[in-house]
Amino acid sequence: MRSLEELNAIRDKVKDHVGLRTESGQTKDGEVRAHVLVCAGTGCTSSNSLQIADKLEEELKAGGLDKEIHVVRTGCHGLCALGPIMIVYPEAVFYSMVTVDDVHEIVEEHLKNGRPVTRLVYDETITESGIKSMHETNFYKKQHRVALRNCGLINPEDIEEYIGRDGYQALAKVLKEMSPEDVVKCILDSGLRGRGGGGFPTGRKWQLAMGNRGNVQKYVCCNADEGDPGAFMDRSVLEGDPHVVFEAMAIAGYVIGANQGYIYVRAEYPIAVNRLNIALKQAREYGLLGKDIFGTGFDFDIDLRLGAGAFVCGEETALMTSIEGNRGEPHPRPPFPAVKGLWEKPTILNNVETYANIPQIILQGADWFASMGTEKSKGTKVFALGGKVKNVGLVEIPMGTTLREIVEEIGGGIPGGKKFKAAQTGGPSGGCISADNYDIPIDYDNLVAIGSMMGSGGLIVMDEETCMVDIAKFFLEFTVDESCGKCTPCRIGTTRLLELLNKITEGRATMEDLDKIEEIASYMKQNALCALGQTAANPVLSTLSNFRDEYIAHIQDKKCPAGVCKSLLSYTIDPEKCKGCTMCAKNCPAGAITGEKKKPHEIDPSKCVKCGVCMTKCKFDAIEKK
Amino acid sequence: MSLVKTVPFQGTKEQEEKLLEMIRAHKGQKGALMPVLQQAQDIYGYLPIEVQKIISDEMEIPMEKIYGVATFYAQFALQPKGKYRISVCLGTACYVKGSGKIYEKLQEALQIQGGECTLDGKFSLEACRCVGACGLAPVMTINDEVYGRLVPDDIQGILEKYQ
DSSP states (O other), X not given: OOOHHHHHHHHHHHHHHHHTTSTTOOOOBTTBOEEEEEEOSHHHHHTTHHHHHHHHHHHHHHTTOTTTEEEEEESOOSOGGXXXXXXXXXXXXXXXXOOGGGHHHIIIIIIITSOOXXXXXXXXXXXXXXXXXXXXXXXXXXXXOXXXXXXXXXXXXXXXXXXXXXXXXXXXXXXXXXXXXXXXHHHHHHTOBOTTSSOXXXXXXXXHTOTTTTTSOOEEEEEEXXXXXXXXXXXXXXXXXXXXXXXXXXXXXXXXXXXXXXXXEOTXXXXXXXXXXXXXXXXXXTTSSEEEETTTTEEEEEEEEEOOSOGGGGSHHHHHHHHTTSOOOOOOSSXXXXXXXXXXXXXXXXEHHHHHHHHHHHHHOHHHHHTSBXXXXXXXXXXXEXXXXXXXXXXXXXXXXXXXXXXXXXXXXXXXXOOEEEEXXXXXXXXXXXXXXXXXXXXXXXHHHTTOOOTTOEEEEEETTSXXXXXXXXXXXXXXXXXXXXXXXXXXXXXXXXXXXXXXXXXXXXHHHHHHXXXXXXXXXXXXXXXXXXXXTHHHHHHHHHSHHHHHXXXXXXXXXXXXXXXXXXXXXXXXXXXXXXXXXXXXXXXXXXXXXXXXXXXXXXXXOOOOHHHHHOSSOOEEEO | XXXXXXXXXXXXXXXXXXXXXXXXHTTTOTTOHHHHHHHHHHHHSSOOHHHHHHHHHHHTXXXXXXXXXXXXXXXXXXXXXXXXXXXXXXXXXXXXXXXXXXXXXXXXXXXXOTTOBOTTSSEEEEEESOOSOGGGOSOEEXXXXXXXSXXXXXXHHHHHTTO
């Protein structure tokens, strides 16, 4: 790519092609009258979406429709709970939970005869006046997609589709029209803060690394080591729109004077790694990475580095140590990476979602971005909505949306008519938000004020069947596993906290143990080397402050109110309800149930292993768990 | 577990040639140790001490550093894994939906603990943190096959497919 004209020529060529899939109302793409989008993200491919796409192409070809109807394999559409997902444009008819066997019917009925297969259409889109577009569903209509604007819309393995959506225009604009100072000012004015956890202003970070341009080697890194269990927004961007990350990294490279970038990506994301490799190859072929980009003399290239399963490598100094080929242990800051980072050279590191916002900020302006969100948290945020909620998936919403809107409206509420109990944000560094804060506008500062944090954007919903002590224990088990062991407060502190939590869930704790927890937690907060150790106690502290009653019930009453902690449970048989069918006794693995046929049975508590099998086998609802 | 530990190193000449060639391809590249270890594990399936030694000699990196890196990251295995590698997601989204019970059920059915391999070398079991298929929670993978929306009663049937 030697010039902007070449880029524009490609954009104009494919604009109509990708335009068919937007809400613009465009209904023609040359000869092509419909696009069938099949999700090829991790969730949907796990339930055979690629076979569905193959079968679809086969059927279209057999029916002579392959010229007028195109099949597009896209990234994630967000509503993973309903996968495999298929969308038919221009009408945006939303098919969910499609199987390979359904393809024939969709081709014959819908694509040939124009009658959508109501049986397979997402039920919310069925109205009296016909089938409405996916964009009008509760899940999609409240969303505002900036970082995810191309996810689920373009074929991530075709660079021209990205260019058709104004891809690489921001890079061209920056290189041709803006000075590095202009760019930094624009990012600062937009109010963009890091989407990976801490929320540090991105423009400020870049500014710190700008000094001495052109005289020293510098690096631009991308943190794609999404370690928070239950968060998958970065994976979704990498799988669905890899070029946006390259474009933003090149812009960052221009600003600080770096010509080499590294993307540190989890090896557990094979699809993302594969798409990144394909995209890198294409970007180099088109001259959008490499030497003399747009003929401006600016060189920039990117290499991938695979993580190897260490949560701590999400911490910036640990990540850089890992790229250097060492154990991924963090080191104290200062010096900050902007001064001394990768191979001791000035380096900036941003997270995938942060980068995904940059090109749009450049093209649409700082004011546009700053018009979204709250006073101190601008723009949108992607959340991975999971756990006990109907619409599990990825949602991108303006900052300041309330938890209630996210869970009840976009998320479709909690299945089974259960009650909302808590939402966990921020992963192992965050905390649990209780129902008292259901209406709080979600942004960086509000979350910190209520004892949690934004983190990378995992949002796990919990209902009344979740035990909050058990959840705290779950996160501590994680941090004990993942503590790198370099500093004592984290290595020993997490272990001691876990021991105390085990005491509580096993009914051996005293009220003094709660004080000990708080003492250890505050010590860790002040003394651990990196952010992971400093925040490791947050899941315990936030549950302890929001759900103290539950802790006390475990300690004083020796009861687990949610019925989760095994040691505190007992199973009994209600003699009134028991018909003596012997199903429970036959299935009990411990031989703990005795009784004569057709007479009430009994459980011997000394033999019972509390596995709960009897409860699932009983047809008369006679087994009680307390 | 103890039996598996004594499985002698059975690397072939071809594997060694592949390894040496791969190391040469990374010569002079900064920070090459991690990619080399990852690709060595692809060649051998795990990282036995014999392979670490070859890497140490060829790359002129001390053994202690190689061992340090290999033991730091969860992805590197110093023991061979089973023919079928079962991995249960214990990420938050799966855990809240009961993946802990799936994990327990597998330990019971296979008579091994997490991190171990059955004596016949057929199945190994481990927990992992989020494969990113949270929409299908709870999830487990067997080699590259993903099983989602699991309940403990599914386990026996799934394992039988691999017998």
